[in-house]
Amino acid sequence: MSEPTLFERIIAREIPADIVYEDERVIAFRDINPQAPMHILVCPKKPIPKVADAAAADDELLGYVLRKAGEIATAEGHGEGFRLVVNNGAPVGQTVFHIHVHVLGGRGFGWPPG
Numbered sequence: 001m002s003e004p005t006l007f008e009r010i011i012a013r014e015i016p017a018d019i020v021y022e023d024e025r026v027i028a029f030r031d032i033n034p035q036a037p038m039h040i041l042v043c044p045k046k047p048i049p050k051v052a053d054a055a056a057a058d059d060e061l062l063g064y065v066l067r068k069a070g071e072i073a074t075a076e077g078h079g080e081g082f083r084l085v086v087n088n089g090a091p092v093g094q095t096v097f098h099i100h101v102h103v104l105g106g107r108g109f110g111w112p113p114g
């Protein structure tokens, strides 16, 4: 067994986090190093390392994560405009290998992304 990731440890309450939403399938908490006024991470509780590792059996769960990300952004007052980011792999900046959706809002965002 590999070591539990940071996010598994947050799910297990071994590490504190500012949790904004949780149910049996997902958890959402504020990023410790926010890049926007709203910066929340939404994670499935199932520890899938990255998008490229997802299986067909995860389709419904990942759709659920996406829908919850939208609901949380709306509940935070940013339903009119928010950006979702999912890093897949160290070359593009993934640092925690447990799938998570960054939910960012409260400022403008450029395109293309950096």
Ligand code: AMP
Pocket: 006, 015, 017, 029, 030, 031, 032, 033, 034, 041, 086, 087, 093, 094, 095, 096, 097
């Ligand atoms: P990524 O680089 O896409 O893997 O995103 C990982 C995110 O986790 C980064 O934005 C970090 O700031 C954030 N992060 C790291 N440690 C914690 C923590 N203890 N609580 C909340 N967010 C964290």
